[in-house]
Amino acid sequence: MMRTRPLKVALLGCGVVGSEVARIMTTHADDLTARIGAPVELAGVAVRRPSKVREGIDPALVTTDATALVKRGDIDVVVEVIGGIEPARTLITTAFEHGASVVSANKALLAQDGAALHAAAVEHGRDLYYEAAVAGAIPLIRPLRESLAGDKVNRVLGIVNGTTNFILDKMDTTGAGYQEALDEATALGYAEADPTADVEGFDAAAKAAILAGIAFHTRVRLDDVYREGMTEVTAADFKSAKEMGCTIKLLAICERAADGESVTARVHPAMIPLDHPLASVRGAYNAVFVESDAAGQLMFYGPGAGGAPTASAVLGDLVAVCRNRLGGATGPGDSAYTQLPVSPMGDVVTRYHISLDVADKPGVLAQVATVFAEHGVSIDTVRQSGKDGEASLVVVTHRAADAALTGTVDALRQLDTVRGVASIMRVEGE
Amino acid sequence: MMRTRPLKVALLGCGVVGSEVARIMTTHADDLTARIGAPVELAGVAVRRPSKVREGIDPALVTTDATALVKRGDIDVVVEVIGGIEPARTLITTAFEHGASVVSANKALLAQDGAALHAAAVEHGRDLYYEAAVAGAIPLIRPLRESLAGDKVNRVLGIVNGTTNFILDKMDTTGAGYQEALDEATALGYAEADPTADVEGFDAAAKAAILAGIAFHTRVRLDDVYREGMTEVTAADFKSAKEMGCTIKLLAICERAADGESVTARVHPAMIPLDHPLASVRGAYNAVFVESDAAGQLMFYGPGAGGAPTASAVLGDLVAVCRNRLGGATGPGDSAYTQLPVSPMGDVVTRYHISLDVADKPGVLAQVATVFAEHGVSIDTVRQSGKDGEASLVVVTHRAADAALTGTVDALRQLDTVRGVASIMRVEGE
Numbered sequence: 097m098m099r100t101r102p103l104k105v106a107l108l109g110c111g112v113v114g115s116e117v118a119r120i121m122t123t124h125a126d127d128l129t130a131r132i133g134a135p136v137e138l139a140g141v142a143v144r145r146p147s148k149v150r151e152g153i154d155p156a157l158v159t160t161d162a163t164a165l166v167k168r169g170d171i172d173v174v175v176e177v178i179g180g181i182e183p184a185r186t187l188i189t190t191a192f193e194h195g196a197s198v199v200s201a202n203k204a205l206l207a208q209d210g211a212a213l214h215a216a217a218v219e220h221g222r223d224l225y226y227e228a229a230v231a232g233a234i235p236l237i238r239p240l241r242e243s244l245a246g247d248k249v250n251r252v253l254g255i256v257n258g259t260t261n262f263i264l265d266k267m268d269t270t271g272a273g274y275q276e277a278l279d280e281a282t283a284l285g286y287a288e289a290d291p292t293a294d295v296e297g298f299d300a301a302a303k304a305a306i307l308a309g310i311a312f313h314t315r316v317r318l319d320d321v322y323r324e325g326m327t328e329v330t331a332a333d334f335k336s337a338k339e340m341g342c343t344i345k346l347l348a349i350c351e352r353a354a355d356g357e358s359v360t361a362r363v364h365p366a367m368i369p370l371d372h373p374l375a376s377v378r379g380a381y382n383a384v385f386v387e388s389d390a391a392g393q394l395m396f397y398g399p400g401a402g403g404a405p406t407a408s409a410v411l412g413d414l415v416a417v418c419r420n421r422l423g424g425a426t427g428p429g430d431s432a433y434t435q436l437p438v439s440p441m442g443d444v445v446t447r448y449h450i451s452l453d454v455a456d457k458p459g460v461l462a463q464v465a466t467v468f469a470e471h472g473v474s475i476d477t478v479r480q481s482g483k484d485g486e487a488s489l490v491v492v493t494h495r496a497a498d499a500a501l502t503g504t505v506d507a508l509r510q511l512d513t514v515r516g517v518a519s520i521m522r523v524e525g526e
Numbered sequence: 527m528m529r530t531r532p533l534k535v536a537l538l539g540c541g542v543v544g545s546e547v548a549r550i551m552t553t554h555a556d557d558l559t560a561r562i563g564a565p566v567e568l569a570g571v572a573v574r575r576p577s578k579v580r581e582g583i584d585p586a587l588v589t590t591d592a593t594a595l596v597k598r599g600d601i602d603v604v605v606e607v608i609g610g611i612e613p614a615r616t617l618i619t620t621a622f623e624h625g626a627s628v629v630s631a632n633k634a635l636l637a638q639d640g641a642a643l644h645a646a647a648v649e650h651g652r653d654l655y656y657e658a659a660v661a662g663a664i665p666l667i668r669p670l671r672e673s674l675a676g677d678k679v680n681r682v683l684g685i686v687n688g689t690t691n692f693i694l695d696k697m698d699t700t701g702a703g704y705q706e707a708l709d710e711a712t713a714l715g716y717a718e719a720d721p722t723a724d725v726e727g728f729d730a731a732a733k734a735a736i737l738a739g740i741a742f743h744t745r746v747r748l749d750d751v752y753r754e755g756m757t758e759v760t761a762a763d764f765k766s767a768k769e770m771g772c773t774i775k776l777l778a779i780c781e782r783a784a785d786g787e788s789v790t791a792r793v794h795p796a797m798i799p800l801d802h803p804l805a806s807v808r809g810a811y812n813a814v815f816v817e818s819d820a821a822g823q824l825m826f827y828g829p830g831a832g833g834a835p836t837a838s839a840v841l842g843d844l845v846a847v848c849r850n851r852l853g854g855a856t857g858p859g860d861s862a863y864t865q866l867p868v869s870p871m872g873d874v875v876t877r878y879h880i881s882l883d884v885a886d887k888p889g890v891l892a893q894v895a896t897v898f899a900e901h902g903v904s905i906d907t908v909r910q911s912g913k914d915g916e917a918s919l920v921v922v923t924h925r926a927a928d929a930a931l932t933g934t935v936d937a938l939r940q941l942d943t944v945r946g947v948a949s950i951m952r953v954e955g956e
Contacts, residue, residue: 116820120676120677120820124676124678127678127743128676130743130861130863130864131675131676131743131858131861131863227673233820233821233822233824234824235665235668235669235672235673235674235824238665238668238669238672238673239665239668239669239673242668242842242845242846243657243665243668243669243839243842244665244838244842245561245841245842245845245846246550246554246558246561246837246838246840246841246842246843246844246845247550247838247841247842248554248557313557313560313561373806373827376803376806388838389834389838390546390550390663390834390835390837390838390841391663391828391829391834391835391838391839392663392828392829392832392834392835393828393829394663394664394665394826394827394828395825395826395827395828396824396825396826396827397803397824397825397826397827398821398822398823398824398825399821399822399823402822404819404820404821404822405820405821405822407676407820408674408676408677408818408819408820408821409673409821410676411675411676411677411820412672412673412674412675412676412677413676414676415672415675415676416672416675416858419858420855423855423856424854424855425850425853425854425855426853428561428846428849431560431561433560433561434560
């Protein structure tokens with residue numbers, strides 16, 4: 097069974113993830129050989145700073161010319177862990193053109209240009225695998241596109257960004273405010289110097305686009321994903337959540353509409369009940385809940401980032417792609433045959449938790465309730481509390497279209513008796 | 527891309543799982559066609575009672591002659607959901623001999639004869655997939671053998687039997703005794719009339735053998751798995767567990783020894799800390815924790831049994847096997863290249879929680895502590911309580927070899943001052 101010519105791997109990028117990939121390829125070489133059926137050899141490593149000392153990597157393999165590396169023609173698999181759109185995109189398509197399969201960890205690129213990249217892979221009869229692009233080490237892409245290939249997925253609900261989960265968990269457990277929790281995340285290395293991509297939900301939105309596409313066998317682009325960050329979540333929101341028996345998580349939610357004719361994808365902070373399995377996901381961990389017709393509720397949990405965990409996912413793909421090459425086959429490709437439209441956020445059906453500062457006088461509740469009724473939004477519970485002429489009103493709604501809820505809030509702001517809308521948060525996972 | 531000749535599927539068994547497989551093949555036919563790249567057709571259904579009305583299944587497809595069905599020669603995939611050793615084993619090998627690939631949900635057969643069946647699949651260039659054999663709908667076999675193929679798994683720790691988890695959860699939450707909880711499980715259909723296979727751990731042991739084999743790329747037979755049932759777990763044990771900040775679960779535990787040179791597999795009830803993710807797995811759900819070098823800690827959670835969930839796993843395999851056939855390839859096969867020895871239970875390193883009934887007089891603790899010391903078992907905590915000349919002593923040990931712990935308990939039983947050993951339970955997941 098064993099052939100002796102090694103499969104040649106080109107590594108693009110040698111940062112936190114790339115260096116772990118190279119390390120494991122060396123230390124686990126015998127295991128990889130046994131599992132693939134042939135040895136794998138690191139044939140080149142493209143980096144930006146060639147002078148940096150890289151332990152365990154032969155300096156002769158290091159190059160700054162990534163393009164020449166992917167064009168060599170003897171490369172079986174290109175592992176792309178550079179990130180970002182360019183030059184990653186051009187390098188991947190060039191790799192396909194020169195006969196290589198590709199393993200990528202690049203969520204931004206997959207979310208933006210997945211369709212074109214998949215088409216290029218098919219055109220050249222090569223594989224494009226990207227387990228590491230979503231939720232780090234957690235096997236998620238493969239279960240969705242293979243294990244559940246005979247099922248119908250209706251919902252994907254997940255914590256897919258470790259930085260924001262660390263911050264929210266810290267706020268929840270210590271009562272800290274957002275800035276204080278962010279500072280600690282930064283100090284501990286969980287947040288980057290510029291945390292925008294994480295805290296504004298861009299990172300999670302890219303993952304939501306990828307997950308929705310795979311789960312529903314349709315095309316979901318990054319622009320299709322509704323996105324709200326979590327920078328405005330306050331300690332008071334956590335207090336409200338606790339009163340509801342909930343906590344707050346930044347969730348990526350991909351849903352098939354009740355009629356099955358469209359899908360939605362969104363990222364925003366939301367209250368979820370404490371007894372929901374996602375509520376107990378601590379620190380920088382990720383977890384993704386999947387609901388399907390036949391399997392029911394599944395959850396996948398693990399480290400969502402980090403060099404070694406992400407490298408684990410990359411290497412799992414590398415083994416699969418190498419096996420495919422030896423067998424003269426390709427793995428399951430892109431599947432977007434359902435071509436379902438992506439509905440806007442207004443069509444999403446969900447619940448709201450709304451805190452209002454109102455005048456403390458008779459008739460306010462009646463006025464507020466009338467506004468909800470006029471917009472067709474049914475109220476689940478109302479809690480009033482007040483002193484010194486000021487009062488607060490907490491309204492939790494039944495499920496309604498997001499557009500109706502937004503319209504309700506806009507109208508509430510117009511009421512003289514409503515001094516302000518203190519907070520609005522969706523309630524999920526019930 | 528689309529070819530028109532359908533792939534032909536023979537279904538062996540049409541009970542709870544088989545009827546769901548047939549139903550989904552019909553209702554989701556268009557989706558399956560799109561995902562596979564060709565239509566799949568139910569070409570025959572082998573049953574024991576042909577006269578039974580089976581909604582949605584063409585009576586012309588039904589036969590009692592399973593052997594003739596798998597020998598037809600035009601069958602692409604045989605789906606075996608009969609269970610048990612024979613005739614399933616002979617039917618599967620006959621299927622390979624006649625050119626079919628096989629999808630099986632048969633944990634007992636895989637645990638006992640997996641090696642021979644895999645060898646038969648390889649000999650005939652066919653696939654043997656069995657995601658449904660372990661933990662129902664939860665994608666577990668595929669993540670272990672594919673997603674983690676580039677990683678080194680050190681430990682698999684799981685709740686893989688829903689019946690026993692339902693019973694233990696009921697005991698935990700209501701304070702019920704074992705028999706009362708079992709009766710409720712039986713009444714609700716979670717336990718069979720003869721619950722032996724579940725409550726004595728035979729079912730979980732078969733799954734442990736399969737998981738250990740895949741996780742460690744070695745051969746683990748059912749006889750290699752140490753097994754203790756959970757029929758002797760008492761309400762008092764749950765009380766002790768709560769005092770430890772723990773609950774009790776029936777766990778399947780597969781471990782690589784610290785030196786990496788051997789593995790162990792075992793099934794027994796154990797205390798696990800309440801903050802361990804497995805502690806909050808409720809009702810009949812299953813969950814499996816996987817620890818590996820690079821990925822760290824992963825968990826997979828979902829329904830571990832039932833017709834539709836198991837059918838979901840079967841159909842995921844069916845899609846994969848059909849794709850492989852269209853591509854002229856086979857999926858990743860059996861991998862037992864490490865050939866690690868399976869160590870006996872005595873070599874397992876774990877902790878014990880021991881409750882002793884002792885005479886209430888001076889010197890008893892010193893005597894007991896001496897016995898632990900003589901066997902090289904270090905004590906973590908001791909708690910004494912007593913009245914009226916009787917006393918109890920609860921000892922929690924540090925990690926030690928199971929043989930040393932067993933020897934300690936045997937020696938304690940010999941002490942005049944030890945009236946009895948009220949309970950012994952291992953402590954895991956810390």
